[in-house]
Amino acid sequence: MQISVLRKLDKYIGPFICNFLLFIRMFFLTVKRDERISLQQNHKNILVVKFFGMGTIFLASPALMKLKDKYPDANITIMTLLANRECCEVLPSIDNVICINIDNFSAFIHTSFAALRNIRKREIDLVLDFEFLSKFSAMISLLTSFFSPKKLIIGFDSPIKWRNSVYDKTVSFEHNGHITKIFYKFLNCLGMNGCEVSFEAERLAMVKCAENKYLDVSVKTKDSIENNDNSSFISVNINSGVLDHNRRWPKEYYSVLIRELVKNPNTVVLLIGGRGDVDYVSGLEEELPSTQQIINLCGKSSFKQLVGILIKSKLLITNDSGPLHIAMALGIPTISFFGPETPSLYGPVSGEYHVFYKNIYCSPCLNIYNTKNSDCKNNECLKLIKPGEVLELIKSKWGQNERFVV
Numbered sequence: 001m002q003i004s005v006l007r008k009l010d011k012y013i014g015p016f017i018c019n020f021l022l023f024i025r026m027f028f029l030t031v032k033r034d035e036r037i038s039l040q041q042n043h044k045n046i047l048v049v050k051f052f053g054m055g056t057i058f059l060a061s062p063a064l065m066k067l068k069d070k071y072p073d074a075n076i077t078i079m080t081l082l083a084n085r086e087c088c089e090v091l092p093s094i095d096n097v098i099c100i101n102i103d104n105f106s107a108f109i110h111t112s113f114a115a116l117r118n119i120r121k122r123e124i125d126l127v128l129d130f131e132f133l134s135k136f137s138a139m140i141s142l143l144t145s146f147f148s149p150k151k152l153i154i155g156f157d158s159p160i161k162w163r164n165s166v167y168d169k170t171v172s173f174e175h176n177g178h179i180t181k182i183f184y185k186f187l188n189c190l191g192m193n194g195c196e197v198s199f200e201a202e203r204l205a206m207v208k209c210a211e212n213k214y215l216d217v218s219v220k221t222k223d224s225i226e227n228n229d230n231s232s233f234i235s236v237n238i239n240s241g242v243l244d245h246n247r248r249w250p251k252e253y254y255s256v257l258i259r260e261l262v263k264n265p266n267t268v269v270l271l272i273g274g275r276g277d278v279d280y281v282s283g284l285e286e287e288l289p290s291t292q293q294i295i296n297l298c299g300k301s302s303f304k305q306l307v308g309i310l311i312k313s314k315l316l317i318t319n320d321s322g323p324l325h326i327a328m329a330l331g332i333p334t335i336s337f338f339g340p341e342t343p344s345l346y347g348p349v350s351g352e353y354h355v356f357y358k359n360i361y362c363s364p365c366l367n368i369y370n371t372k373n374s375d376c377k378n379n380e381c382l383k384l385i386k387p388g389e390v391l392e393l394i395k396s397k398w399g400q401n402e403r404f405v406v
Contacts, residue, residue, distance in 0.1 A: 001102050003242050007371055014135025019162055021142045028146065041152070043071045043126040047119060047144065048078045049137045050130040051100070052243060054087050055322035055346070056179065058329070060130055061202050063183040064093035066195045070187075077122060079115055079140065083274070086303030087322070092205045096122075116140075120147045128186050129155035132173070132368035138166045154189050156368075173368060179345055197349060199329035206307045206330060214305040215270075215312050234261060235270045235309060235327075237318035238284055239277040239298075243372050246365075246379040247320050249337040251280075255287045256387040257317070261394075262293040270309060272323060273298035315398075317390070320346060328353060333397075335390060339381030340366045340374055354393055356385045 048064065050057050057080065064076060077096040078088050088097045098115045101107040119140075127144050131137035133156060141153050155163075157170035164170050169189045174182055180197045187195060215233070238254050240247035261267050271294065273281050281298035288294055301309060307326065310316060316327040316334045320341050325348070327334050333352040336343075342364040343355045357363075363381040365374045 001104055001108060006102065007373060010135045010371075014139060015160075015162070018135055018139050018142060018166065021139065022162060022165060025142070025145060041125055041150075043074050043152075045122050045124045046071070046074050046076045046126045046128065047122070047124045048076060048094075048128045048130060049080075049140055050078060051081050051134070051137065052131075053241065053322070054084050055241075055320075055325045056130075057084055057088060058091070058202070058322065058325045059180050059346075060183045061091050061093045062180060062197045062199060063187060063195070064091075065198075065201050066184070066187055066192060067190075068093060070190065070192055075122075077119075077124075079119070082111075083276075090205055090209050090303060090307075092201045116143060119144060124148060125151045127151060127153040129153070129167070130183065130186075132156060133158050133160070133163065133371075135163070138163050142166045154186055159369075175367075176344065178347075178349060180349060199350065202329045203331065206326070207311070209304050210307040210311055211302070211304045212308040212311065214301060214308050231268050232266055233268050233270055233309075233313045235272050235313040235316045235318075235323070237272050237316065237321060237323045238281060239273045240319040240321050242276065244340060244366055244374055246340045246374055246376050247382075248379075249319055249382050249385065251284050251287075253383075253385075253387045254284060257390055258288055258294065260387070260391055262289070262291060265293070267293060269294045270313065271296045271298050272301070272306060272309060275299040315394075324348065327351075335393065337382055337385055339363055339379055339385075340376065354397070356389065358384045360384065 046067065050060065068074065068076065075095045076093065077098060078094050079098045080088060082099040082101045085097055085099050088094050098118050099111065100115055101111045124144055125148060127141050129137050129141045138155065141155060144151060145153060153167050154169045154171065155167040157172050158164055171185045171189065184195050236254065236258065238248065238251060258269050261269055271281050271285065278299040281296060285294070285296050297309065306323065310323065310327050310330055310332050313332055316323060316332055318324045318334065318336050320336060320338050324334055324336050328348040328351050331351050334348060335354050336348065336356070338347065338355055338357040340363065343357050347355050358381055360381050365376055366372045
């Protein structure tokens with residue numbers, strides 16, 4: 001099912017359903033909001049709602065780890081999209097994953113009802129809605145209040161009054177703060193303060209689960225690579241997820257960059273991406289020279305295999321997307337491109353990284369109030385970042401290493 005269809009359903013059908021449920025809840029909810037807030041519970045079953053953005057889920061993980069510290073006996077369940085399952089199953093902050101399939105409308109309806117039945121069995125006593133002003137996530141949060149009237153529900157503050165009435169506490173979205181810190185504000189609602197962001201638990205979990213042999217098998221037929229111990233793998237992610245393709249640095253720029261990188265016989269470029277990115281990445285591959293130094297792994301690797309690829313990479317070059325944050329947590333050097341989004345909100349926060357961001361007059365154009373959907377037809381913010389700039393950066397930072405000379 002197309003994202004545009006989901007946005008329309010959320011915009012036009014969502015408010016009607018939510019307001020109807022709010023009306024019904026007025027008559028059936030026996031515990032008032034002030035009473036639910038005043039209840040000092042040792043939460044046992046926590047539900048996190050976050051559908052879109054594998055990278056955003058990853059950035060929320062440190063806050064959930066702190067939540068586990070406060071409630072060590074708690075079981076944390078996340079409700080998300082099927083595409084995020086593998087990532088969520090690896091994260092140490094998450095115990096259970098409930099997925100919704102949006103491949104088609106029938107699957108969406110079926111898995112949504114199945115998810116609600118699953119949630120009802122779990123006796124949830126705390127709901128954290130991490131979605132940004134989504135009506136569907138508000139509806140899910142609202143329905144849980146029918147299953148357990150005493151549960152506490154926390155979500156983002158909204159200019160839409162009826163949406164705020166779904167939640168017992170609302171969190172202000174601080175636009176000049178990093179998203180990791182914004183998620184920590186949910187913990188403030190639970191009396192937790194002064195938490196430092198750390199991805200160490202995530203790093204250890206990923207290193208433990210990584211399928212490191214996958215890359216060895218993938219290059220087995222590339223004799224010149226297999227027999228060259230000096231090969232340096234550079235992972236390249238030209239994709240940006242499904243929400244807005246304006247976040248893609250131009251394909252032709254990637255083509256120029258990769259052509260220059262493989263001039264070094266020791267450099268091997270790995271094209272990565274998900275199953276939904278195969279056609280786009282294959283289009284780039286057709287523009288590139290036929291060489292054993294370029295390996296297309298897009299759509300062929302699981303999350304654990306992707307982790308293994310990144311661990312063996314000397315560098316990741318990527319758009320604003322999930323692999324950027326995974327590489328950051330693993331300590332892999334990254335070069336990333338921002339434009340429609342701002343790195344002050346979603347950029348790397350640790351490790352060795354360089355962010356290209358021109359900060360022109362119209363940037364950033366994606367925000368939570370336009371459901372991260374821009375009408376931009378010409379992403380000048382990214383087109384202004386030229387391949388020559390990126391090549392010069394690589395030379396300046398790694399030029400002394402002959403395996404990186406371009």
